[in-house]
Amino acid sequence: MSIDLGSPALSGVPKTDVAQRPKDFKTDQEVRWCPGCGDYVILAAVQGFLPELGLRRENIVFVSGIGCSSRFPYYLDTYGMHSIHGRAPAIATGIATAREDLSVWVVTGDGDALSIGGNHLIHALRRNVNLTILLFNNRIYGLTKGQYSPTSEAGKVTKSTPMGSVDHPFNPVSLALGAEATFVARTIDSDRKHLTAVLAAAAAHRGTSLVEIYQNCPIFNDGAFDAIKDRDTKADAIIPLELGEPIRFGAPAEDGGGSRGLALDAQTGGVRVVDVAEVGVEALLVHDATRDDPTTAFAISRLTDAGYLRQSPIGIFRQVDRPTYDDQARAQLSTARTAAPGEQADRLGALIGGGDTWTVV
């Protein structure tokens, strides 16, 4: 059954009257990820979620680049393109600009989106093309067998960095906010409920949605997210972002909420972790992703560990409205067409026969 997301992003995309099931979105292709790969969970979540959108399957397009995650389109029975390394946002921009009636998704990884394709990613985000970008971040190059990626922690020892990497990593959420993305979220492969909720919000957003999904690579970077997945440590590791709620985490306090929380730091302009018992619930930062000013969202994003991940905010960082590139491009087209009435053939004749002409008889 389809849910009404009140979804402006999909207003131009035809709906189906036929009930869809997850298996309608499965292809007959054998899934070829390694056993235990986080990609399986994400695929199942997406196949489970797509029927909820209630869109006609033929009006959905998945575009990917290169890497393990980029095999995704082969396993989804929609239209799909497995393109070249890093270029999926550019290709998807063309599809979305040419076709208003399509729901366009990009599946990419940390190497694909942030290394070779970094330029296309930031420009898609600043243009605010109507796309949903799923960035599978496993903090390693998997398909090329284990080199450090642009999100690997500094000092990481890999095949290409036997003495440890000396690269400083990107924080994908900070990067997206810096590029003035209108929807930025982070979720985890193993938390299907959270993943699905974030996907729903991202799909509903008109403009470019960037969803960073922490995804475990059991072969080349196993355990990278253990701290936020482990039953014993995750309460301290995950800083949940819930709209309209004070941001709290850690072991439960007396009121049942987390014993630690986030508060604005007047001195630095950033946010800091505080002891709830010490400062009181009133002093905590109430999460507001819809704030137009991205400063606080950026400050929250900085609480992610750049090294081995022991702490990270999870949820929707930013969700604001801004006119999209493709809508505005279509509006210009429509204005120009209204201003130039008459048969196109006549107008074309007038165009090419325009300017100073002379007749030879």
Added chain:
Amino acid sequence: MAKPVQQLDRVVIRFAGDSGDGMQLAGDQFTSETAVFGNDLSTLPNFPAEIRAPAGTLPGVSSFQLHFADHEITTPGDAPDVLVAMNPAALKANLPDLPVGRDIIVNTDEFGARNLAKVGYATNPLDGDSLDSWRVHKVPLTSMTIEALAGTGLGKKDAARARNMFALGLLSWMYHRPTDGTLRFLEKKFAKLPQVAAANIAAFRAGWNYGETTESFAVSYEVKPAPMRPGVYRNISGNLALSYGLIAASRQSGLPLFLGAYPITPASDILHELSKHKGFGVRTFQAEDEIAGIGAALGAAFGGALAVTTTSGPGIALKSETIGLAVSLELPLVICDIQRGGPSTGLPTKTEQTDLLQVMFGRNGEAPVPIVAPQSPGDCFDAAIEAARIALTYRTPVFLLSDGYLANGSEPWSIPDLDGLPELAPDFAVATDRPFLPYERDPATLARPWAIPGTAGLEHRIGGLEKADETGEISYDPANHDLMVRLRQSKVDRIAQSIPPLLVDDPSGAAGVLVLGWGSTHGVIDAACHRVRRRGVPVAQVHLRHLNPFPSDLGDLLHRYDRVVLPELNLGQLALLLRACYLVDVVSINQVNGMPFRAADLEEALWHVLQGAGT
């Protein structure tokens, strides 16, 4: 007393000045006047890559050459009959091209000590006898312009900027050009600045009147209109014709035009032009880089648009990987390469034919891409439609290989009848009761179906990994890969079946030597062949529009002649291909100086070959 009028059959004028002197504008406008008057014409703009190189220096010289005649001409002329030199740098840079005895109109006001020093003139060349071999007309262009605009309220500096219009007025008088068009043009161009419009018109009129009254110009000249085939004509540059051709192809196919592009000289004018035509449903996307430009275009092609990307050689290098993907996806895509001097950044504003091998081979794997090359500015219109035809019919990327000379040069163009243009059918795939096979092939063309998103029942996935024949599923099977490589090649080879027979120009039918060319050299090769024939030696000429695949009759044709001569603006790139494909001992004539061949040089080179061939 009326001044005498002398009849001429052809004239070459070169306007030369500083980059900021407005020489391109003056040249364009003189061209429009000349086109409307009915002369045949050909132009050669020549300007530096820098927008405003330091004023008064040699690197800052910008020029515009125009050849017009009372008969058919095909080149912008080898050497000027008249040089308009707006400053010492323009004189020094262009004098070597000016045959003795010809006219120089020189702006004496700019020959002060500072400007002379900037270009290394120790003494003023206008004072000594160094210019005695030419007819020098010393005209204080700047001061007369300022004087003419005294009543307009413009300051001296602003008034002086209209000196290009003074020069244009003088030349318009000298050659009896109709002036209405220029007056209308100036009123329109400066519609929002009436004072500037009035000043430019006043300067233009002052220049005309100066010609009429001064003793410095004793004669004026008349070049009668050229006989042309009946029709309605306009003047058109290559980039404009190419843009119109793409819009026409959009109309003929019923597909919306999508351009993904990144600004680059000399292709940017196509982006500028197409961005004006949203009323025709044209979408233009100025991308963050060359790669995104073609990426977005390929995405639009997947979505069912007539997709185009425009660039020059350096941009092709960046787009190569995506072109390979387009070959693998077998989607229609027109890739316009407006060639310029290379390698690397090279000579952005100069012309060359040095990208042929890049577009032919510049990709990993066996990745054949058809190539179409226009032969004149106006022909860019038809070549664009032909590129679209091949792309749509065969579901393939296609190169449209123009160059800087065609892009910016112009010629009279017989405006085509739109009803006579070829129909281009996209033939989108429709669902049937059979399972959909994305890589099933049309038996005639070997094209695969173009199934666009939104078509129920045809959902499919495509990608850059090798695909199984018919199903399009990922396949690493050795035999399948061999088959797919050969299928993609065969599909491109089959395009030859749709190419009309070559037209050989051999008036006497007795030629033993064939002069073959491609692209923008058509006009000058034509002129050189005419000259050689006038010297009594028969020679045949043929020009290639399709460079991949070659026309089916090319091999037989090459073997029919004792000698095949191939002038190219590169070091022999087509010659290399012809030698490889047809085992023909092609004689190359090469020039890579950033300029088109001059007819006289080519005539001599041909003559030299013909003597060697014993004819």
